[in-house]
Amino acid sequence: MTFAELPSAPFSLVRIETGGGVRTGLVVGERVRLLTPEQLGAVDLNAFLASADWDRLRAVAESDGEWMPLAGVTLTAPVTPRQVLQTGANYRTHVIDLVVSGLAPDDPRTPEEARAWAGQMMDDRREHGEPYFFIGLPACVVGAGEPLALPAYSQKHDWELELAVVIGAEAFRVSREDALNHVAGYTIVNDITTRDLVFRKDMKEIGTDWYRAKNAPGFLPTGPFLVPAPFADPAALGIRLELNGETMQDASTSDLLFDIPALVSGASQTMPLLPGDLLLTGSPAGNGAHWGRLLRAGDVMVGSIEGLGSQTVRCVEEVAG
Template identity: 75%
Template sequence: MTTTSEGLTAPFALACYRDGDSVRLGLVAGDRIRPLTPEELGAPDLNGFLARADWHRLEALADSSDGWMPLGEVVLTAPVEPRQVLQAGANYREHVIELVVAGLTQDDTRTPEEARAFAAKMMDDRATHGEPYFFIGLPTVIVGDDVPLVLPGYSDVHDWELELAVVIGSEAFRVSREDALDHIAGYTIVNDITTRDRVFRKDMKEIGTDWYRAKNAPGFLPTGPFLVPAPFVDGSNVTVRLDLNGQTMQNGSTSDLLFDIPALISAASQTAPLLPGDLLLTGSPPGNGQHWRRFLRDGDVMTGTIEGLGTQVVRCVAEGGSRA
């Protein structure tokens, strides 16, 4: 696999790359990467640096001439090490409408027109009177796009959900909406893979959704390849696009979020502290496989791009197939 900085517009960013059997933290500038030492970071590790997010410290290194390697000669992996992964559900109006119309609901008595009207009213009411909806992912599910996505054999309805992910900087606990942006270190790309026929419990419908089984198979959170500093990103208005085998399936903007990024951070932090390096996924725009009636198959290639954050390429293989 050839690593490039395609779509990365920031003057520099962080990435992790494989060095033999280990993984090293690196600084990316253009099509170059160089390793970062704890002394250069001013912290013992990535999350220690993100707690302060002193990007000015790295700015001079990005302009230096020493220690660089061509980006194309290294293999990048996930650029984050979160202790917690929070995921915002139903946060794009049209996405939820699509899912309800497509039948992802426990009420199958509505016509498509009735389902669309029901979902549209539900989203409008949420935006006006509601609050964000969160669930928790497993940090162990995070991988880089250097790892193929193995499609579990117990289902044939594995779906994609490309999302803008917030990387937390300083600890956020019961912060206000007005102060929330001060707790963002940067942003990255996450594809939140979902097994659709495991979202709802069939054995006890009253329980509702089962996000553990639907979203936490190995490798179900392809992340990166870059962690882009917050000062270089306007998270309120970036384009989120996913192509499947060259065909555009998702093409939305974070300007359509029901609850914007400050609202998400503030709401999530009211229950538990968000820690340096944690990920907060902001939701998926419309255009998932459930809408297209087309799910992931062996050999599929997903190319996810978020404006300014670079490009993520994920290759799918059937369980038991080749992982080379």
């Protein structure tokens, strides 16, 4: 496996497919080594994340051992979440662009007036509103190296590159001030969406149908790296998606409407967030629907987030069963 970018952190975690199953690996530069439960100090990765001891892993990273070339191993998703929470409409510029692009022909406002109105609406929401969450299926979480089979029931599959929070210590009804103490690290997720299934056509009163629109097999390519929280500042990370070498999304997490503490706190008010769970933070402007160009078999997406490395996802046709 080759990588457009590697994490800038002193070390990061991956999960490696081996003949004996999936093992946790420690990455330093372009090298990786398998971790034993003794080195982790836990029976598995989620147990480690519950009280992550990064100093323990730093010592392993700086020690001699059986290192392998990273390019020579097969990686899968770096986490095994029991819950996946997704955040909607959380990039200010993205929502404003959607409002302007959706102006009806008989709307008396100019694009500039609509943009100003939408900007004020977003600022009011940030000040007085709450994050919008929905849930995804953990079964959709796959390694970024797996081919993305585009379901044949639609031709409107879209990309949504997102910064994903990896939960550490269990978080239940935590405050914003305490929220980051429950974050183990960060990874990259491309939240694939089937646009023509987002809204129900048979009963519009029901509203959105996130189950059908976002939960086909492989619709959450994740990783490949889990970067420890001490090595990343989520407040201002560059986020970029290229489709066949052309930049489609290019933004910063500084444009998030609700920041990481607000999201973790808000999501934890209803249900405990568990070690290893994923909390997606929303996607910036530049989705395929914006460009009028949706995914096709043969497309290659490279998603990068500053400091977290990059993932490469290749689209293929769905094989008829």
